[in-house]
Amino acid sequence: MRFIVRQAWREIRNSRSFCFFYSLNLALGLIGFLVVDTFQESISSKVESESRELLGADLALRARRPISPDELIQARKNLPAQTTESQTVDFFSMAAGPGGRSRLVKVVAIDQGFPFYGSFSLQSAGKLSGQNITSLHQEKVAWIYPEARAQLGVQVGESIQLGETTFRVSDLIEEESGLAFQPTDLAPKIFIGLGFLEDTKLLGTGNLAFHTHLFRLPEQIDANLLIQGLEKTIESPEVRTYSHQQAGHRAGRLLRYLSDFLSLVSLVALFLACLGSGFLFHGFLAHRLPELATLISLGATRSTTLRIFILQLILLGFLSACPAVLACSIFLPMLSDTISGISSTQVEITISPKSVLQTFLVAVFSGWFLALPSLQKLRKLQPAELFQEASRPGSRPIRQNLLYAIPGLFAFWLLCMTQANSDKLANLFFICFLVSLVLLYGVAGVGFRMGEKLLHRARLPLRLAARSLSRNRAGALTGFLAIGLGVLLLTLIPQTYHGLSKEIGIDQPRSNLPSLFLFDVQEEQLPGIRALLEQQNIPLQNLTPWVRGRIKTIQGKPYEKSLREEEELNNPDEQRRNAFRNRSFNLSYREHLLESEQLLEGVPFSGAYDPSSGLPAEISVEQKYAKALGLSVGDPMTIEVSGILIDTVVVNLRRVRWTSFQPNFFVQMQTGVLEQAPKTFLATVHQLTPDKKEKLQDSLVHQFPTVSILDVERTGKKILEVVGQMTWSLQFMAALSILAGLVILYCVVREKSRSQSWEMNLQKVLGSTLGDIRKQVWLEFGLLGGSAALIGTLLSLLTSYILSVQVFDRVWSFRWDLPLLVILAVILLSILTADFGVRKALRQKPVVLLREA
Amino acid sequence: MNPILKVSKLCKSYTQGDKEVRVLTQINLEVSRGERIAILGQSGCGKSTLLSLLGGLDNPDSGTIEVDGVELAKMSEDERSKNRSQKLGIIFQQYHLMRNLTALENVGLPLEILNTANHERQAGEALSQVGLSHRSSHFPSEMSGGECQRVAIARALVTQPSLILADEPSGNLDQKTGEEVMNLLFHLCSQHNLTLLLVTHNRELAHRCDRILELTEGGLHEQSK
Known part of the structure; x- marks a missing residue:
C-alpha cells in the first residue's frame, strides 16, 4: 500500500501540467455543482423547518369566497378533538392616509389566536405571539409595514382610511409569520382585527378576498395524514386545503422555478468539467502506458498499477474539491441577498456538510467513471510488447472501450435526476445529450472517412490534414x-437563457408598460371614471371585462377535483400543472388577440356569437392552462357563469406573455356571449408623469374607494429587480460553464497537438518546410474544431428548442450571433492552440524528436 | 544442482489474418546458476517472444517453463508478477525507464514494489555500482543513452535476482558506449554470480557468454564457440 501511495503521489508531483488542468477543470464544474446544490439544500431546509411558521398553523382551508358553515362542519369531522381554530381574510384594497394620499395595500384581517406558530415583530410592542395579540381585536387599530407608512404619508398614532371606516396605526411591523407562503406581494400589508372588517364595507359583491380557516392540531399529529380525508370531505374545487408542509412547498415555488434552470446550467458546467478532466486523463494515461507496462515487467501486479491511478484520481478529486468548497464558502453567502429579493422569506445560504460530502463524492467518483474507458486500456496492456522494437504498449485501440462509458453515463443520469428539481427536465436534458453524443460520433466517423476521399486530390497540406x-x-x-459536446453545452445555456430573457421581458421597452392598472371596477362606476379621466385629458385604455367562471365539464365529462394532488405536489412539473386545477377561473371576451398574445394552434374567433346558430361558443385557452386541463383544439367544455351553463368549444390555444402587464386571461370567449353576465372591469392608464399619477390616484380613491389601483411602474420596477437578481445568478452560472468550456477546448487541442507533434516533425525530417507543416496543422485543427463546433452548435439549437418547448413553455427564440461567434472562436482557438502546442516541438531539432520516439 | 531455468517443449504461435504463424516450436532449454547464455537470431525469429514467455509476460500455447524450480504456468498472474519482482531482472533495448522518476527512484522501484525497507540505500548502492552516483537525482531525459541503460542495469540487479533477461542491451547505443555497458553487465553478473540470458545480434558479444544458442525456424540450436 505504501508503494501505491508513494507512486500515486509521485505521479501527481511529476505531472504538474496535467494535474493543474485536471484540477482546474474539475474545480470549475464542482463550483457550479456546489452552488446549485447548496442553493437547493438551503431552501429545502429553510422551508421544511419554518413551514409551520409560514402557514401559522398545521392545516388550513383557503378559498376565494367565505367557507360555508357546512363545509366547516364537514372539515371538523376529520380533525382530532383538541384541534383549535382561527381565521383570516386577505384582499387588495386602496387605503388613504391622513393627507388624502392613497395607495394599494393588502389588507389582512386576523382572528384571535392567529398565528398559532411564529409571531409578529413590532417596532414598539416587540415580539407578539398569537395568544398575546389583544389590541388588534379590542380597538380599531392597524399594524402596517414601513413601506405603507411612507406611501400613505402616515405616522404611528395617525389614522388611515380603509373603505368606509378609519383605523389608528398603532405599530409598525418588522417581521411576521403566517400566510407568508404566498408569492411576493405587490403591495404592503396592513393588519387589522377580523371583528372590524365589516365596518370597512369593502367586501361587497364582486370584490375578491381570500378566506382562510387555520387549524392547530394536537401534538404528534401529522397534518399531511389528515389532508386526504379533508380533500375527500370538501367537494368544492374552490376550497383548497394546505398542510404546513405544502405551504412550505408553495413558498419555495418561485425559487424552484429559478433552480430548474440553474440546475441545468450546473449540470452543463459539471459535465463540461468532467469531460475536460476525462479527456485529459485519457491523454495522460495513453502517454503513461509504456511506463505502466515497464512497471508490470518489474513485478507490479495489474491491480497494483490500477490502484495507483485510482488513488491518483481520488487525490486529484480531493484536491479539486477543496478550492471549490473554499470558494463557495466565501462567495455563496452573497447569494442570500439575491434570494431574499425573489422570495418573501429570508433564506440564509450556507454550505451544509451534506453538500460538501456530496461534492467530494462527485469529485472522486466522476474521475473514476470518466477514467473507466481509459483504465480498461490498462487491463488489456501487453507488457510483452516492451520487447518489440517498433511497438508501443497500449497504443492499439480497443473497440469495446465505449462500453466502459456506460457506468459513467448512468452516473451522470443519476446526477441529472438528483440535481434537477424536475424529472422531466433531467430526462430531457440527458436524452438530448445522449442522442447528440451518438450523432456526433456517427457524423465524425463518416465525415472523416469521406473527407479523406473527397480531398485526396486537394493540395498537399489539405490532403495531409x-x-x-x-x-x-x-x-x-x-x-x-x-x-x-463542449460547444453544444456551451451554446445551450446562452441560447436557452436568450429565450427566457425575451419571455421575462428584460429587453422590453418600458414605455409599453402602463402607469396604473385599475381593477375591481364595477360596471356602474365606469361612466364616472371615464368622466374623471376626460377632465384631465387622460384616456382609459385596455378596458377589459372580468368574469368569474367555473368549469362544469371537459370533453363531456364532469370536472372533478383531482385526488392525486397530494402525490403530485412533490413533483414540480405536476405541481405547476396542478396549480391551475381545482379552481374557478377568470375569463373575458374580446374580438382579437393582444400584442402580448401569440396564436399557437387553431384559428382566430369567427366573429361575434350568433345565438340562433345553436353552436357552442368559441373559446381561446392559454396553452399552460389547456395543458393542465388536458384540453386540445376542438374539445368541448361547459362553463358555469352565475349559475348559467355555457357550452363552449376550444378554437385555439395561445401563449401569453404575462409580464407585458396587459389584461390577459386564461380563457377568452368570443363576443356576444358574456356581455350580460355579472362582471367587473380591468383597465390601464398610460404615460402619466409622477405628479399626475399621484393626483389621479388620490382622486380615484376619493370618488371610487372600492376600485383597486396598482402602480405598475413601481411593481414593474420591483419585478425587474427580481429579474435582475435572477439574471445575475444565471449569468454567474453561464460564465462558469463558458469558462469550463474554454479550458476543455484548450486541453483537447493541446493534448491532440502534443500527440501528433512527433509525426509532424517526422515530416520535417522528410523535407517538409516549417510553413507547410504549420499550414497543415492549421488546416487539420481548423477543420476538426470548425466541424465539431458546427455540428455541436446545430445540436445545441435543437436541444435548446426541445427544452424550451417541453420545459420552458415554448419560449424559444433563435439567436444567430452567438452560434456564429462560438464557431469562429472555436476555429480560431483550435488553430492558435494547435500552433502554440506544435511550436515547441517544431523548434526542437528533429533528431531529438526521433530519439524520443 | 538444479537448473535455475528449465524450458520443456515450449510452443507459441500467433494468428495473422487467417494464417497461423508458429513462432516457437518445441523449445527445450536448461540454464544453470551463474551461467551466461547468448541467444542469437535474425529479426522476427521469435527472440522477443521467447523472452516475454520466460519473463511470464505472455502465456505459451504448450510446454513448461520452470524458474528456480517453480513452474510459471501453475501460477496466477499476480503470482507471476511476484515471481518476476523477486527472481527476475529484465533489461530492455529501449531502457524503458520511468520518465517522471529520477535515476535513484527508477533503480529503487523494484524494491518498492517488494516493500523492501531501506530501498533508497540499496538503490544508491546499485547506482554506485554502475558508476552513476552523481546522477541519482537526474531524470532520464537529462541523461545520455548509455547512462539510461546503466540505470536500467542497476534496476535489473538491485533485487539480486536469480536470472537476468537482457534484450539487446547495447542495441540502441553507439559501439563504444555499447561495449562499456556490456562490460559493466558481464562484470556485475560475474561479481554477484548472476545467471544471464542475453538476446543479441552481435556474435562477438555472444562469444563472451558461456554458451551460444541460435533461434532458427522456431527451435533453439546450440552453436559451438
Missing part, C-alpha cells in the same frame, strides 16, 4: 466529441 484526421481516428474522434 484530411488524411491525418481519418487515419488517427481514435484521437480525432475523441477530440471531435469533446469539442462538439
Whole structure:
C-alpha cells in the first residue's frame, strides 16, 4: 500500500501540467455543482423547518369566497378533538392616509389566536405571539409595514382610511409569520382585527378576498395524514386545503422555478468539467502506458498499477474539491441577498456538510467513471510488447472501450435526476445529450472517412490534414466529441437563457408598460371614471371585462377535483400543472388577440356569437392552462357563469406573455356571449408623469374607494429587480460553464497537438518546410474544431428548442450571433492552440524528436 | 544442482489474418546458476517472444517453463508478477525507464514494489555500482543513452535476482558506449554470480557468454564457440 501511495503521489508531483488542468477543470464544474446544490439544500431546509411558521398553523382551508358553515362542519369531522381554530381574510384594497394620499395595500384581517406558530415583530410592542395579540381585536387599530407608512404619508398614532371606516396605526411591523407562503406581494400589508372588517364595507359583491380557516392540531399529529380525508370531505374545487408542509412547498415555488434552470446550467458546467478532466486523463494515461507496462515487467501486479491511478484520481478529486468548497464558502453567502429579493422569506445560504460530502463524492467518483474507458486500456496492456522494437504498449485501440462509458453515463443520469428539481427536465436534458453524443460520433466517423476521399486530390497540406484526421481516428474522434459536446453545452445555456430573457421581458421597452392598472371596477362606476379621466385629458385604455367562471365539464365529462394532488405536489412539473386545477377561473371576451398574445394552434374567433346558430361558443385557452386541463383544439367544455351553463368549444390555444402587464386571461370567449353576465372591469392608464399619477390616484380613491389601483411602474420596477437578481445568478452560472468550456477546448487541442507533434516533425525530417507543416496543422485543427463546433452548435439549437418547448413553455427564440461567434472562436482557438502546442516541438531539432520516439 | 531455468517443449504461435504463424516450436532449454547464455537470431525469429514467455509476460500455447524450480504456468498472474519482482531482472533495448522518476527512484522501484525497507540505500548502492552516483537525482531525459541503460542495469540487479533477461542491451547505443555497458553487465553478473540470458545480434558479444544458442525456424540450436 505504501508503494501505491508513494507512486500515486509521485505521479501527481511529476505531472504538474496535467494535474493543474485536471484540477482546474474539475474545480470549475464542482463550483457550479456546489452552488446549485447548496442553493437547493438551503431552501429545502429553510422551508421544511419554518413551514409551520409560514402557514401559522398545521392545516388550513383557503378559498376565494367565505367557507360555508357546512363545509366547516364537514372539515371538523376529520380533525382530532383538541384541534383549535382561527381565521383570516386577505384582499387588495386602496387605503388613504391622513393627507388624502392613497395607495394599494393588502389588507389582512386576523382572528384571535392567529398565528398559532411564529409571531409578529413590532417596532414598539416587540415580539407578539398569537395568544398575546389583544389590541388588534379590542380597538380599531392597524399594524402596517414601513413601506405603507411612507406611501400613505402616515405616522404611528395617525389614522388611515380603509373603505368606509378609519383605523389608528398603532405599530409598525418588522417581521411576521403566517400566510407568508404566498408569492411576493405587490403591495404592503396592513393588519387589522377580523371583528372590524365589516365596518370597512369593502367586501361587497364582486370584490375578491381570500378566506382562510387555520387549524392547530394536537401534538404528534401529522397534518399531511389528515389532508386526504379533508380533500375527500370538501367537494368544492374552490376550497383548497394546505398542510404546513405544502405551504412550505408553495413558498419555495418561485425559487424552484429559478433552480430548474440553474440546475441545468450546473449540470452543463459539471459535465463540461468532467469531460475536460476525462479527456485529459485519457491523454495522460495513453502517454503513461509504456511506463505502466515497464512497471508490470518489474513485478507490479495489474491491480497494483490500477490502484495507483485510482488513488491518483481520488487525490486529484480531493484536491479539486477543496478550492471549490473554499470558494463557495466565501462567495455563496452573497447569494442570500439575491434570494431574499425573489422570495418573501429570508433564506440564509450556507454550505451544509451534506453538500460538501456530496461534492467530494462527485469529485472522486466522476474521475473514476470518466477514467473507466481509459483504465480498461490498462487491463488489456501487453507488457510483452516492451520487447518489440517498433511497438508501443497500449497504443492499439480497443473497440469495446465505449462500453466502459456506460457506468459513467448512468452516473451522470443519476446526477441529472438528483440535481434537477424536475424529472422531466433531467430526462430531457440527458436524452438530448445522449442522442447528440451518438450523432456526433456517427457524423465524425463518416465525415472523416469521406473527407479523406473527397480531398485526396486537394493540395498537399489539405490532403495531409484530411488524411491525418481519418487515419488517427481514435484521437480525432475523441477530440471531435469533446469539442462538439463542449460547444453544444456551451451554446445551450446562452441560447436557452436568450429565450427566457425575451419571455421575462428584460429587453422590453418600458414605455409599453402602463402607469396604473385599475381593477375591481364595477360596471356602474365606469361612466364616472371615464368622466374623471376626460377632465384631465387622460384616456382609459385596455378596458377589459372580468368574469368569474367555473368549469362544469371537459370533453363531456364532469370536472372533478383531482385526488392525486397530494402525490403530485412533490413533483414540480405536476405541481405547476396542478396549480391551475381545482379552481374557478377568470375569463373575458374580446374580438382579437393582444400584442402580448401569440396564436399557437387553431384559428382566430369567427366573429361575434350568433345565438340562433345553436353552436357552442368559441373559446381561446392559454396553452399552460389547456395543458393542465388536458384540453386540445376542438374539445368541448361547459362553463358555469352565475349559475348559467355555457357550452363552449376550444378554437385555439395561445401563449401569453404575462409580464407585458396587459389584461390577459386564461380563457377568452368570443363576443356576444358574456356581455350580460355579472362582471367587473380591468383597465390601464398610460404615460402619466409622477405628479399626475399621484393626483389621479388620490382622486380615484376619493370618488371610487372600492376600485383597486396598482402602480405598475413601481411593481414593474420591483419585478425587474427580481429579474435582475435572477439574471445575475444565471449569468454567474453561464460564465462558469463558458469558462469550463474554454479550458476543455484548450486541453483537447493541446493534448491532440502534443500527440501528433512527433509525426509532424517526422515530416520535417522528410523535407517538409516549417510553413507547410504549420499550414497543415492549421488546416487539420481548423477543420476538426470548425466541424465539431458546427455540428455541436446545430445540436445545441435543437436541444435548446426541445427544452424550451417541453420545459420552458415554448419560449424559444433563435439567436444567430452567438452560434456564429462560438464557431469562429472555436476555429480560431483550435488553430492558435494547435500552433502554440506544435511550436515547441517544431523548434526542437528533429533528431531529438526521433530519439524520443 | 538444479537448473535455475528449465524450458520443456515450449510452443507459441500467433494468428495473422487467417494464417497461423508458429513462432516457437518445441523449445527445450536448461540454464544453470551463474551461467551466461547468448541467444542469437535474425529479426522476427521469435527472440522477443521467447523472452516475454520466460519473463511470464505472455502465456505459451504448450510446454513448461520452470524458474528456480517453480513452474510459471501453475501460477496466477499476480503470482507471476511476484515471481518476476523477486527472481527476475529484465533489461530492455529501449531502457524503458520511468520518465517522471529520477535515476535513484527508477533503480529503487523494484524494491518498492517488494516493500523492501531501506530501498533508497540499496538503490544508491546499485547506482554506485554502475558508476552513476552523481546522477541519482537526474531524470532520464537529462541523461545520455548509455547512462539510461546503466540505470536500467542497476534496476535489473538491485533485487539480486536469480536470472537476468537482457534484450539487446547495447542495441540502441553507439559501439563504444555499447561495449562499456556490456562490460559493466558481464562484470556485475560475474561479481554477484548472476545467471544471464542475453538476446543479441552481435556474435562477438555472444562469444563472451558461456554458451551460444541460435533461434532458427522456431527451435533453439546450440552453436559451438
